[in-house]
Amino acid sequence: MIHPIPPGTRDVLPDEMRELRAITRGLRRTFEGADYGEVWTPSLEYEDVLRTGDDNAAGAGFRTFDEQGHVLALRSDMTIPIARVVATRYEAQTDPLRLCYFAHAYRAVKRGTGQQREFLQAGIELIGVEGPAGEAEVIALTLEALDGVGLARHRIGLGDGALYRTLLADYEVPEASLLERLAVRDLVGLERLVKGLGLPGEAEDVLLSLPEQRGGPEVLDRPIEALDGLRRLYAELESKGVADRVILDLGLVRMLGYYTGAVYEVYDPAVGFTLGGGGRYDDLIGRFGGGRPACGVALDVQRVHIAQAAEERMS
């Protein structure tokens, strides 16, 4: 007798579960120690409400109907529901608000890709702190939280989700198709598009060479004004003593539509996938009510667990 479970879902038995709980416990200790209070939101929400946050995010999940025929969707991340909570339950708060979460999110997956349909996320959201100060706090806390669960080799890849939009606006070039190529890291396609624009040599060179820039602070040496945001953030990270664990990556563009500034991904050289990511999303909360600047990060707990084991094997 065989009783399958859907592809991309798993049964977790006690030995593994104990280790996953140790990870969430460790992450929660760091997050709460930095004054991030845990919140929970419903797994199922009205699809219309989720779409208010991001049109793609809602559509990627699972849909069903409630008893009144309203479309419900399983959340595909926690950032949009938390933006809703902040706008509706913390309307009057002007001080910075620090929230964290430990919850499953859901995505439709293609059969046979090995992608997870249901995955446990641990994350933080820092609301009401603008610019580099906010992003540096989130990045430093992410590094510290992963230290706290025994990782040693993890790094943050850091880019600027607004960089190309700013450059393209400076050069008065339509942005949509170029950003699409960047988002999937199709540098060949990008080159074809850029070369077809007939831009001055300097502009063409900037658009083609920046996405390949990856490394330490030397990546920011070029005297381009659009890099000022990253320069300020990098200085902030240096003053927090974590800059040496951050890899600047000017080609990094996160897929989700709501990022407006710094974007980052969490890597561990012991494994070939990202452990999580995040960024600044200053426009998202305003879609639900009183707008506020915000940034955050989400970690995939199962991937953190795999990285833990992989680091142990390497050491």
Next chain:
Amino acid sequence: MIHPIPPGTRDVLPDEMRELRAITRGLRRTFEGADYGEVWTPSLEYEDVLRTGDDNAAGAGFRTFDEQGHVLALRSDMTIPIARVVATRYEAQTDPLRLCYFAHAYRAVKRGTGQQREFLQAGIELIGVEGPAGEAEVIALTLEALDGVGLARHRIGLGDGALYRTLLADYEVPEASLLERLAVRDLVGLERLVKGLGLPGEAEDVLLSLPEQRGGPEVLDRPIEALDGLRRLYAELESKGVADRVILDLGLVRMLGYYTGAVYEVYDPAVGFTLGGGGRYDDLIGRFGGGRPACGVALDVQRVHIAQAAEERMS
């Protein structure tokens, strides 16, 4: 701007979340201390697979389709998924298996009833221990786990889900409609049905008076063979020193179709609702593979939290 969430779901903010986490942490400590290892199963399963466990349980949840057009359902409890896990992942295990879980379950609710659509359950399943020894272990551990999170007034209501089936078989009476009346505690409807059967006076009296019997061991005084199971269990509870916290309730019949013996509910006089319940389900695992006796209990964490607060107000 209003951004509603579905009726029967909630946003949980940090103050409450901290208390809920303290409850799950306390319950987990007791469960793991008694060697119950935590498991996790997917929130979404194939509806056919859930229906293998119990036809009603699957239908009560939410349904959606995957990319191949298969019907997926949100789990409406954890007992059926764990029965699947036991049958498929612990096929060869003959020793007792002790599992626990902390997971959300989902049920369709009627608008305006105040019922929860999504609720966090904490529970245990004891597999491979027959009869009163198994049930007494689960009941005693339930009481201890709630002691451990600061409750003091909680009690277990204990009945026998097979009692009326046995009696009706003894009297050669068809059971379906009578059990239905009992399940909804419609004693007037039960009386009408029983009086229409034309049974001998003694049989009629047993069927009508037993469901009203509720209290201490005197409830078991009547020399009816069908009460032997509860008598053995009560003796076991006495030897564990917890019988004084158990209220025998011969009218207690749990709604779920898979219970085959003892059934119990968790009460606290500080609140007007049950905190959870469970029972023996010896046939369930066999529906997925190699059959094994089993019993368990599920607690509603949010209700335990409300009872905690209510007890504090009373003391």
